[in-house]
Amino acid sequence: MTIQEVIAILEDFAPTRYAESFDNVGLLVGDQNQEVTGALITLDTLEETVDEAISRNCNLIVSFHPIIFSGLKKLTGSDYVQRAVLKAIKNDIAIYAIHTALDNHYKGVNDMIAEKLQLKNRKILIPRKDSIKKLTTFVPVKNADSVRQALFEAGAGSIGNYDECSFNVLGKGSFKGNEASSPVIGEKGQTHFEEEIQIGLTYPAHRESAILKKLFSSHPYEEVAYEIQQLENENQHLGMGMIGELETTTSEEDFLKMVKDTFYAGCIRHSALLQKPIKKVAVLGGSGAFAIQNAKNAGADIFITADLKYHDFYKAEKKLVLADIGHYESEQFTKNLLYSFLSKKISSFALILADTNTNPIKYL
Template identity: 60%
Template sequence: MIVKDVLSLLNDFSPLFYSEDFDNTGLLVGDPTNAVKGILVTLDTLESVIDEAISKNCNVVVSFHPIIFSGLKKIIGRSYVERVVAKAIKNDINIIAVHTALDNSFQGVNAKICEKLGLVNRAVLIPKEQTVKKLVTYAPQKECQSILEALFKAGAGAIGNYDECGFVVQGIGSYRGNESANPVIGEKGVRHQGPEEQIHVTFQSHLENQVVAALFNTHPYEEVAYGITTLENTNQHLGMGMIGTLENEMNETDFLLFLKQSMNTQCIRHSSLLNKKIKKVAVLGGSGSFAIKAAIGKGADVFITADLKYHDFYTAENEILLADIGHYESEQYTKELLHAHLTKKISNFAIVLSEINTNPISYF
C-alpha cells in the first residue's frame, strides 16, 4: 500500500472534495507514492505526535486538524508548525489531514457526538448547497439497461436512503453523420431515426468524473449527447452539524450534567436556563457560532458546540439553550472514527491510535 491508497480510503469515508474553501486538507507533507509502513491516527499533529509516530514505526500520520493551515514562507523552526513540518520531512513522515471533510460527513464528527448522546432521528443541521447534480443522456432502447447499471455502479442514483434511482423516457431519436462519421446504427450522410430512451440520474458532485467515465465507457454511440445540471435539492447526508432527539426528555440541569459526563468535559459554558425540557438537540463540533440561528430555526431546545464568544450567548434570544463544551472536547472522539474506518479496511500493517492528549487548554 502507498500513501495514495490511504487517501483513497479516507475519501471513501468522507470525500475531501467537500472540505470548506478556507480549509487545507489531503496530503500536507510527504509523497503520495511512498510505501506505507504504519499509520498513526491523531486529532492534532504536534512534535510529540511525530516523535510517537517515529517510535511506533509509523510513517503516515492521519490527523483531523491540518498542521499547515495558512501559507508557510519559511521553515526555520520559529513556530511549532515549522518544527513539526521540518521534523516530518527529516524523518520521512507523511501527514494527511481531513478536517472539514469529516465535519461535513453524515458519519463524521457530529455523528459521533450524536452517538455519545444517544440521539435518534438524526438529520443534517445545515445541508451543503449545490452538491446534487443530474445527468441526462440518450441511448438506443436495447442499450439503456446496461448504461443504467454502469451509472449505478459508479455511484449515480443514490438519494438519501435509496440507491439505483433513475428515470427513463421513451422517444424517437434522430441524427445524420458526415463523411468522417462511423455511425453504430444507420449510414453516413443519411438521417437516421429510431427508438431511443432518455435517461435521468442524480449523483453527488464529487462523483462527476467517474459517472461521466462510466457513461462514455458503456454508451455505444461515437458521439454521446448528455447534459449535467446542478440541482437545488437539499442534500440529506452532507453538511455542517446534526440535529436529533433524545429518547427521553430531560430538564436543563439534568441534561447539562448528562452532557458533561457523556462528552468527558470539565466545563460547560452555557446561556441562561429557560426552565423548559430538553428533547431536540442540535450539535456542531468545533467552532459553531455561525449555526446558532439554524439550530433555532430547526426548533432545537439546545445547541451544543464550542468557541462561543461573549456576544454569541446573547443570540440565544431566550429561544434556545447554548452549551459550549470546548473545542477539543467536542472533537476528541473523531480520531476513534478514523481509526475504526482504517482498521476495518487495512489489515496488513499497524493502524495506531495516538495516546497523546493534544488539548492545548487546561482548567484550574
C-alpha cells in the same frame, strides 16, 4: 499498501470534494507512493505527535485538523507549525488531514457527538445544497438497460436511502455524421432517426469522473450526447451539524452535568437556563457559532458546540440554551471514529490511536 491507497479509502469515505472552501485537506506532507509502515490516528499533528509517530514506527499520520492551514512562505522552524512540518519531512512521515470533509459526513464528527449523547431520530442540521448533480443521456432502446446498469454501478441513481433511481422517456433522436464520422448506426452524410431512451439520473458530485468514464465506455455511439446539471436540492446525508432527540426529557442542569462528564469538559460555558426540559438537542463539533440560528429554526432546546464569543451568547434570545463545551472536547472522539473505520478496511500494517493529548487549553 501505499499512502495513496490509504488516501483512496479515506476519500471514498469522506470525499475532500465536500470539505469547506476555506479548508486545507488531503495529503499535506509526504510522498503518496511511499509504502506505509504504520499509521498514527490523531486529532492534531503537533511536533509531539510526530515524535510519537517516530517512536511507534508510523510513517503516516492521519489527522483530523490540518497542521498547515494557510500558506507557508518559509520553513525555518520559527513556529509550532513549521517545526512539526520540518520534523515530519526529515523523518519521511506523511501527514493527511480530513477535517471538514468529515465534519460534513453523515456518519462523521457530529454523528459521533450525537452517539455519545444517545440522540435518536438524527438529522443533518445544515444540509448541503451543492453536492447533487443530474446526468441526462440518450441511448438506443436496445442498449438502454446495459448503459443504465453501468451508470448504477458507478454510483449514479442514488437518492438518500434508495439506489438505482432513474427516469426514462421514450423518444426519437436524429443525427447526421460528417465525412470524418464513423456512425455505429446509420450512414455518414445522411440524417438518421433512432428510437432512443432519455435516461435521467441524479448522483453525488464526487462520483462524476467515474460516472462519465462508465457512460463513455458503455454507450454504443461514437459521440455520446449527455447533459449535466447542478441541482439546488438539499442533501439530507451531507452537511454541518446534527439534531436529534433524547429518549426521555431531562432537566437542563442534569443534561449539562451529563454532557460535562461524557466529554470530560473542564467547564461548560452556557447561556441563561430557561427552566424548561431538554428533549431536542442540536450539536456541531468545533466552532459552531454560525449555526445558532439553524439550531433555533430547528426547534432545538439546547445547542452543544464550541468557541462561542461573548456576544454569541446573546443570540440565544431565550429560545434555547447555548452550551460551549470546548473545541477539543467536542471533537476528541473523532480519532476513534477514524480508527474504527480504517480498522475495518486495513489489515496490512498497524493502525495506532495517538496517546498525545493535543488540547492547548488547560483548566484551573
